[in-house]
Amino acid sequence: MPSIKSFTMTYDALNESRTFSEGDRITGKVTLVLFKDTKVLKLFVKAKGDGSVSWSTTSGDRNHTYSAGRRFFKLKQFLIQEASHETIIPQGIHHYNFSFNIPQGTSWSKGLPSSFKGNHGKIVYKLEAVLSRSWRMDRTLKEELQFASKSFPPRHSLMSQQVGSTNEEMGLFSKGHVRLNVTVDRKAYAPGETVDIVANIDNSSSSEMTPKFKFTQEVVYCARGNTKFEENVIHKVLDNCVKPKTQKQVRCAFKIPQFQTLTILNCDILSVKYYVKVYLDIRFASDPKVVFPVIILPPELALGPQPDVAAEPYPAGAAGGPSDSDFHSPGVCMSPYPAFPHSAIHEYPGAQRYSAPQPTYPDNPPMYSGPPVVYPAQPAHMSGSYSNPAPQLASPHRSPFSSPSPSFMVPPTAPTSHPPPTAPEIYPSPSSLSHISPPAPTYSLLPSASMLNTDFLSQSDEPPPTYSNLFPSSPENSDAK
Known part of the structure; x- marks a missing residue:
């Protein structure tokens, strides 16, 4: 057993x-x-x-x-x-x-x-x-x-495009010359990847010619100072004939077999190399050709062509350009006022659109390069908890009371973080409106006027404020008088 x-x-x-x-x-x-x-x-x-x-x-x-x-x-x-x-x-x-x-x-x-x-x-x-x-x-x-060997030339040298050309004068049976320019997208590939070839042919001769493409494997065996050469054709592609006195661009693409042997360059008794050959088959004449070496790498080492990354037309965060914010991109509109050439509009889901001029502060440079966050400007006649139910839009017709000069405006406090994408509250709660009479007419105050803390419309026994209360004279003018 x-x-x-x-x-x-x-x-x-x-x-x-x-x-x-x-x-x-x-x-x-x-x-x-x-x-x-x-x-x-x-x-x-x-x-x-x-x-x-x-x-x-x-x-x-x-x-x-x-x-x-x-x-x-x-x-x-x-x-x-x-x-x-x-x-x-x-x-x-x-x-x-x-x-x-x-x-x-x-x-x-x-x-x-x-x-x-x-x-x-x-x-x-x-x-x-x-x-x-x-x-x-x-x-x-x-x-x-x-x-699968990792011993190959540096990777950066394998990703560059290969370009070659040849210019041949015709022989006894034809006149003129032929120029062949060939481009291969790169030098290194993995099994299963596609080789892209572009050939530009200038046939300035009196002969027809046929473009041909070959992908070959060359094996060299070495022993005791002697060599044995072996060539295997893996792919062969023929294109249509190029007529005399014509120019033509030919494109060819073929896939490397999935289980193709890798390139071997680091063995003294055996080497395996690959070549892309592009040539023109001409009767009764030598064939112009361009030959490129190709390296086949393991899949984990192959570096295919990187996808083209489109450059951003605007710097990140600029008005009108792409940004990383979760909010909608701010639009750009033209302001009718010469002091404010542009205004930024932030759109939030479910909120009304407000347009406000963007002030400039010579003594206070911006702290960051991103777009300014524009909030709805508070109407001039707001006092206490009173809120205007309908925002006043900027009028294209200037008046002495329509838009203050930027030198009188107080810089807004920069927010510490972006607000969530919710509509800003523009309507007060019912309890805050319990003591308010119907809306009063709009009064546009100059920035130098003091804000009234008394709701004079709700006091029926008192007269409206006079012009001197709204626009008090400066101390210098009082002394002059």
Whole structure:
């Protein structure tokens, strides 16, 4: 009867793509299920990364084989330590946890290359669990890891637009010249992203030509000073023919396959590069072409084009411009008075609209740059708890009593916080109006006049105030008289 029922190994994924990179921590566990007590010599787990290349060539009757290998790292952890005598593991289920820290590269060119499998070479990362017993074959478990390198050039250099051009003179079978200008939106992409290409063609020749676009993968294997070159076409697009003596702009967009191998630039025996080639296919002439390098990054490192952020036409908080307030944006209106060129109107839900001129204070500069909060001006004839039920709007016709000069106005106290978006109370409570007679005619007082504290309309026995009470003469005039 066998003593081992099952022997399994699992590891914890760090992301949806189940990839690892430099500096990551690999954690997992080995599960051993035994039918009975079992003697074990040792149990250990290894994490390693290896690269190898190999190809053969034939020269006459002789075959030449070229091969090379690299060990990137190897880590080993004992779960059951080897000792002078065997360790007895009791019957049942046993879990053994393990963890490894993947080495961190010192620079982008010295890091670990990404996983790759090609026709003549591969780069593989894997986990291995080995159970050793006396007089038994070792039982080995292997789990391959997908490794995505973080070792790439600085990010800011990968987001710039690529521009190239070529100007070709035609050969014997055609006259004139051709100019090709090509733009690629950036240099780095992630699998699944789209490459956008714009080609401007100036065909000042007597020949027709066909624009063509290719996205290719180039793999170079190196061993003992020899190289093996391999090219794979991933995408190829043809456009309509460009007639002689014409100009044309051609746009092409293609998507990088979702599981495309990443660019490899930091391995001395194997490299993987990508290129975008734009060329004009011309019969009986050399083909003008423009070639751009493209880098394929892991999704978490790819920096797609940032969305254009429209600049605000006005500074934040300026009248008429965007602001962070919860209230409606203040409108801007023209005032009929030359002393007040603009007036700001704040609109609050459920409230009436009031328009008041915005005073200026030479001796009191504003404390903040935001729009002033304009409150309804209190009518001049208000006294005590009396409130005017209908606000008086500014008249476009000036009069001596319609609008005071700004030099006589008292600066309002700046509010400490914005009021909630509720309508201001403009009607008094019934109790405050119990002693008030019907509304009196409006009297517009000059700022120098003192405010009356007596409601003379409710005193039927007293005459109305005289002009001297409303407009007392100054002490200087009294002394002069």
